[in-house]
Structure formats: C-alpha cells, structure tokens
Amino acid sequence: MKKFKLLSFLLIISLFVTLLAVPAAAVPEPTVNAQSAVVIDADTGDVMYQLNADQRFSPAEMTMVMTALMTADAIQERTVALSDQVTASEEIYYNVTDNSVTMDPAMKPGETLSVEDLLYALFLQSATEACNALAEHVAGSVNTFVAGMNRRAQELGCRNTHFVNANGRPAEDQYTTAMDMAVIARQLVGNAQILGISGAATHTVEATDQANERVMTNRNEMVTPASDLYFDRAYGIKNGYDEGYGRCMVAAAEWNEVNVIAVVIGCPEVGDQFRAARSLFDWVFANFSYRPLLSTTQVLDTIEVELGSPGSVGVRAESGMSLILPNDQQLGDVRYEVQYAHEQEGRKLEAPINAGEYLGTVEVFLDGESYGTSRLVAATSVEISRVEYMRTQLKGMFQTPAIRQIVTVLIILLAIYLLLMVFYFVQRSRHLHSLRVAKKDRAIAQAQREAQWIDDPDDEDDYDGPAGYIDRPEDGPQDEDGYDDGPAPRGAHSADEDYFDSYFKG
Numbered sequence: 001m002k003k004f005k006l007l008s009f010l011l012i013i014s015l016f017v018t019l020l021a022v023p024a025a026a027v028p029e030p031t032v033n034a035q036s037a038v039v040i041d042a043d044t045g046d047v048m049y050q051l052n053a054d055q056r057f058s059p060a061e062m063t064m065v066m067t068a069l070m071t072a073d074a075i076q077e078r079t080v081a082l083s084d085q086v087t088a089s090e091e092i093y094y095n096v097t098d099n100s101v102t103m104d105p106a107m108k109p110g111e112t113l114s115v116e117d118l119l120y121a122l123f124l125q126s127a128t129e130a131c132n133a134l135a136e137h138v139a140g141s142v143n144t145f146v147a148g149m150n151r152r153a154q155e156l157g158c159r160n161t162h163f164v165n166a167n168g169r170p171a172e173d174q175y176t177t178a179m180d181m182a183v184i185a186r187q188l189v190g191n192a193q194i195l196g197i198s199g200a201a202t203h204t205v206e207a208t209d210q211a212n213e214r215v216m217t218n219r220n221e222m223v224t225p226a227s228d229l230y231f232d233r234a235y236g237i238k239n240g241y242d243e244g245y246g247r248c249m250v251a252a253a254e255w256n257e258v259n260v261i262a263v264v265i266g267c268p269e270v271g272d273q274f275r276a277a278r279s280l281f282d283w284v285f286a287n288f289s290y291r292p293l294l295s296t297t298q299v300l301d302t303i304e305v306e307l308g309s310p311g312s313v314g315v316r317a318e319s320g321m322s323l324i325l326p327n328d329q330q331l332g333d334v335r336y337e338v339q340y341a342h343e344q345e346g347r348k349l350e351a352p353i354n355a356g357e358y359l360g361t362v363e364v365f366l367d368g369e370s371y372g373t374s375r376l377v378a379a380t381s382v383e384i385s386r387v388e389y390m391r392t393q394l395k396g397m398f399q400t401p402a403i404r405q406i407v408t409v410l411i412i413l414l415a416i417y418l419l420l421m422v423f424y425f426v427q428r429s430r431h432l433h434s435l436r437v438a439k440k441d442r443a444i445a446q447a448q449r450e451a452q453w454i455d456d457p458d459d460e461d462d463y464d465g466p467a468g469y470i471d472r473p474e475d476g477p478q479d480e481d482g483y484d485d486g487p488a489p490r491g492a493h494s495a496d497e498d499y500f501d502s503y504f505k506g
Contacts, residue, residue, distance in 0.1 A: 027326045030283035034276045035245065035266025038178040039284055041324045042189050042252060042259040044372075048284060048324065053179040056160055057265045061101075061126045061240025062181050062250055063168030066149050067134060068122060068238075069187055071115065072194045073152070074138045082116040082193070084137065092132040094142050095169045103127045103205075103214060111210045119194065120203040123238060124216040131167035142166055156183050168240060178263040185237060185250045185261050195252070198236035199223045222251060222274050229274040233281065239273055249273035253281045258324060260284050291331045294321040294364050294374060300336055303359075305382050308351035314379035318356075321364055321372050332367035338376060339363075351384040 029049075036052040047053075074080035090109050096102065103121050107113065107129050113121075115137065121130035135145035142165070149163045158180035164171040189195055197203075201224050205214040221227035222234040234253040241247055247267040251274075253260060264276040299314040315338070325331065340360040342349045349359070360376040 027287045027328070030279055032264065032276045032279055033267055033269075033272050034264040036178040037262070037264045037276065037280065038182050039260055039262045039280050040182045040186065042186055042254075042261045043322070044324070045183070045186060046324060047179075048260070048288060049280065050179065054160055054177050056175040056177055057245050057248070058170060058174065058242045059161075059163075059168055059176040059181065059240070060170075060242040060245075060248055061168045062176065062238060062248055062263075063163060063166065063174070064122050064126065064131055064240075065181065065188060065238050065250055066153065066163065066184055067131050067145075067166045068119060068194055068198070069184060070145065070149055070152060071119065071134050071138055072188060072191045075115075075193075076191075080115060080138055082114065082119075084115045085112050086115060086118060086133050086137045087112045088129070088133050089136060091136055091142060092129045094132050095165050095167070095171070096128045096132070097169075100128045100167075100169060101126045102129050103216075105211050105214075107133065108210050111208050113205065113208065116197070117203075117205045119197050120200065120205070120216060123198040123220075123236075124200065124203055124218040126168075126219060126238075126240065128167035128169060135166040153180070153184065156187065158183055170242070170244075178265050181250055181265075182261050182263045185252065185263070188237065189252050189259075189261060195236050198238060199234075201225060220251075220274075221271070222277065229271055229278070231274075231278050231281065233285070234277075247271075247273035249277050251277040251281070253277075255281075255285045257290055258285060258288060260324075287326055288324050289327055290322040290324050292320065292322050293331075293334055293366065293371060294336070294362070296320045299379055300362060300376070301338060303340065303349060305353060306348045306350040307384050308353070308382040309385035310382065311385075313349075313353055313359075313382045315359055315376050316379045317362055318358075318375040318377045321374065323366065323371070335365040335368075337363045337365065340376070351382045353378050353382040355379065355381045 032051060034051070036055050036057060037050070038047065038053040039049040040047050071080065075082065088107050088109050088111050092107060092109065103125060107121075107127070113130075113133070115134065118127075118130045118134050121127035122134065132142055135142045139145035139148055145166055146163055149166065150161075153161045153163070158176070161176040161180040161184075162173060164174040188198075198220075199218075201218050203216045205216065207213045218224050220236070220239050221229040222231045223236065224230055231253065233255045234251055236252050237250050239247070239249045239251075245266045247270070248265045249263065249267070251262045251264075253262070260281065262277045262280040264273055264280070267273040267276050294317050296317055296319065299316055301315045302312050303315060305311055305313050323331065338360060339362075340349070341358065343360075355378055357378045358375055359378055361373055362376050363373045364371045
C-alpha cells in the first residue's frame with residue numbers, strides 16, 4: 001500500500017512540473033527609447049516590428065527624404081541631372097529663419113551649385129535653403145513641388161502624411177508617421193546613387209564666386225566613423241529634430257543579406273535616435289534571417305519548343321523572392337502558379353529562343369496567400385532545327401488550297417496511269433499465254449508431220465520437209481545434207497509479240 005501511495009505522489013509531482021513548464025520562448029521585443037518606431041524589410045516591405053507606427057508626428061528633417069525622392073524621380077525621368085547647375089533665387093529663403101539650419105555659409109541668391117552638391121547639403125547638413133533650391137529646379141516653384149510631394153505620398157499609400165514645405169521647418173498641418181516614413185524611405189533605398197550621397201561621411205563643395213570652399217560633415221553619426229555612435233552596417237539615410245517631439249531618425253542597414261529600414265520618432269535625448277535605431281538593427285540581425293521562396297537558378301518547369309533543337313527549354317524566375325522570418329519559425333507551404341505568354345495568346349512556343357527571353361509569369365503563394373509575382377524567362381537558348389523547319393514548311397505548303405488541288409489531280413492521274421498499266425500487263429500476259437499455247441500446238445503438229453515425212457518422203461502432201469530443209473535443184477549448190485547454211489527464220493510468235501507491244505505502246 002505504501003508503494004502505491006508513493007507512486008501516486010510522484011505522478012502528481014510530475015504532472016505539476018509539466019503544467020508549470022515554460023513554453024519555447026518567442027523572439028523577445030526590442031527595447032527602444034522612442035515614442036514611435038517601425039522596422040521593415042527594405043526589399044519586401046514586410047513589417048518586423050512596430051510601436052505606435054501609425055501615430056502622427058511632425059516630420060522635421062525627415063521631410064527631406066521625400067524632397068530627395070522627388071529629385072531622384074526627376075533624375076530617373078531625365079528631366080533633371082546631378083550635374084545640372086542651379087542658380088539660387090530669392091525664393092530659396094522661403095520659410096528659412098535665423099534659427100534654421102543652412103550650409104556654412106548659407107547659399108546666396110544668384111549663387112550657382114550643382115544638383116549633386118545641393119543633395120549633399122540636404123543629407124549631410126539638413127540645409128533648408130538647399131531643399132528650396134532643389135524644389136524650384138525640379139518643379140519651378142516650392143508650392144508646385146510640395147503639391148507633388150503630397151501626390152507622391154498618396155501614390156505610395158501614405159494615408160497619414162501631409163507636407164506643407166520641402167525642408168521640414170515646423171508648420172501647421174504638416175505631419176507623418178513612422179510607418180509612412182518607412183514606406184517613403186524604401187523607395188529611396190532602391191536608388192544606389194542617392195543613397196550613396198546620404199551615407200557619405202563628408203563632402204567638399206568647391207568654392208563659388210560668392211563663397212569659399214565648403215566642407216560638410218554628416219550629422220548622421222551612424223555613418224560617421226569618427227563618432228562613438230558609428231555603426232558599420234548602416235548606410236544612411238536622414239536624422240532630424242523637432243522641438244515638440246524630440247529626435248527622429250530614418251536609418252537603413254544591411255548584414256548577412258538582411259536589408260532593413262528603421263524609423264524612430266520622439267527620442268528624448270541627444271543621440272537617442274541613433275542608439276534606438278542601432279538597437280532595432282541588432283535585434284533584427286540577431287533574430288531574423290531570409291528564407292528563399294523563389295530562386296533565379298531554380299528551373300521551375302520544362303516546356304516543349306516547336307522546331308527546337310533541343311525540343312524543350314527550362315524556365316526560371318527572372319527575379320528571386322525571399323521572406324524574412326524569425327530564426328525559430330518554420331517556412332510555410334510554398335506553391336507556384338505559372339502562366340505562359342504563348343498559351344494566353346493561343347499559339348505554340350517556337351524556336352529560336354534566347355536565354356533570358358521572357359516567357360510568362362510565376363505567382364508565389366505562401367500558405368495559400370499570394371506573396372508576389374516574377375517574370376519567367378528561358379533558362380537556356382534553343383536553336384531552330386533545320387529538319388523540323390523544312391518539315392513544317394512543307395506541311396504548311398500542302399495545307400494551302402491550291403497545292404492540295406494540284407496534289408489531288410496528280411494523285412488521280414497517277415491512279416489512272418496505274419490502272420492502265422495493270423490493264424496492259426493483264427492483256428499482255430493473256431496474249432503471251434496464248435502464243436505459248438499456239439507455239440506448243442504448232443510444235444506438236446510439226447513433229448507429227450516430220451515423223452510422217454520420214455516414213456514416206458514421197459507423199460503428195462504439201463509438207464516441205466523439216467525446218468531448214470531446201471529442195472536441191474538440179475544445178476544449184478547443195479551441201480551433202482540438203483540443208484541451207486543460213487539461220488532459221490524467226491518464229492511466228494516473235495512477230496506477234498512485237499505487234500502486241502507496238503499496239504499498246506503507241
């Protein structure tokens with residue numbers, strides 16, 4: 001009985017311990033000293049962390065990220081170039097006050113700088129007059145440029161953002177959110193040229209006719225090696241300050257192919273914006289990694305190619321897809337759905353095909369939901385087969401009505417000719433058979449007459465003797481046997497055969 005009590009007690013203890021067991025720990029939340037924050041995948045836009053991400057704040061100098069994006073768009077559209085020379089007008093001082101940040105010294109009306117130098121001034125020194133100069137050059141006026149900024153934000157899906165100026169100076173009805181700024185920054189991160197400017201530690205502007213040489217140092221301490229807050233994995237893009245909300249930061253960093261954008265707003269102390277962004281980056285790099293969904297080297301399908309040598313081609317994605325996930329999370333069910341251009345157009349895929357040639361699209365589904373679409377291209381080249389080409393051309397030629405009619409007539413004529421030939425050979429065979437029978441009968445009759453003549457040479461019958469025998473005249477030359485030395489005459493059947501052939505042949 002004591003043994004049973006002890007066993008029951010141990011079972012109860014084991015059950016109690018099991019119930020108290022702590023489940024596997026999920027990815028811990030990062031510690032961020034900010035009022036609002038968000039981290040997204042720079043490649044896909046997937047959100048990995050957010051804190052009050054849709055709360056509105058004054059954008060401060062983060063406004064300049066949109067100003068730079070508008071300039072980048074104009075460069076891509078070839079209406080503006082980095083080498084363009086911009087001469088400042090009086091309007092560059094629009095909303096620029098004594099406490100506004102400017103170049104050192106500030107750009108003067110009538111002074112000329114390149115678009116590239118103005119972008120360096122925007123990113124490295126938050127120069128408000130440089131933003132206005134860019135706005136004028138791109139759109140003709142600051143007001144027109146700002147209207148374009150708001151249209152662009154709407155196009156990107158930013159529903160909690162509105163701009164009043166191009167340089168981020170405090171203004172009523174000017175606001176944004178951490179999430180919207182991350183979306184805007186993601187567009188700019190894709191521009192390597194502009195992004196390189198934002199991440200430069202220093203830049204020197206050559207002297208002009210109104211100012212000496214300007215040496216600029218980046219105020220973003222995450223990309224400044226001399227700073228204690230330098231982070232070697234960061235590569236841009238813009239920090240700022242608002243008197244009401246504190247410090248803010250739009251930052252981008254990459255490590256082990258993990259490329260992320262972090263936005264922090266409302267950091268209270270100097271340097272907190274850099275430390276908060278660094279904390280978010282460290283958290284992502286320690287806990288997340290990419291999982292491939294679609295590889296550009298993977299052959300997804302093999303399809304037949306008409307007239308091809310070889311007769312099929314492998315198909316691959318033109319661009320790959322990856323999903324950033326916590327390291328302890330398993331990738332879900334991945335499925336591909338392909339659509340081929342030639343099938344949609346109701347035709348067959350024909351050679352020749354070049355490697356990389358567009359063939360269709362592939363849509364990637366993750367756990368039943370569409371994740372994205374990529375173009376499909378040929379993995380290899382396929383040359384045209386000469387044999388197959390000639391066969392197809394001949395086949396196509398014989399399918400035309402005129403050729404088919406000609407072929408039909410030729411077939412009918414050939415059939416008639418074959419029937420005539422059959423008739424000819426049947427008749428000839430019958431005739432030759434009758435000749436052979438007649439010849440045999442004549443031979444028998446001849447033999448009988450010869451036998452009778454031998455028995456009675458003086459018979460009064462008309463028989464002249466065996467073939468080749470000639471009556472000897474009294475005075476003519478004779479051989480001792482009474483036969484002519486010349487060849488025997490042709491038989492009657494030979495003449496008959498020639499006549500039959502000549503009758504049918506012409």
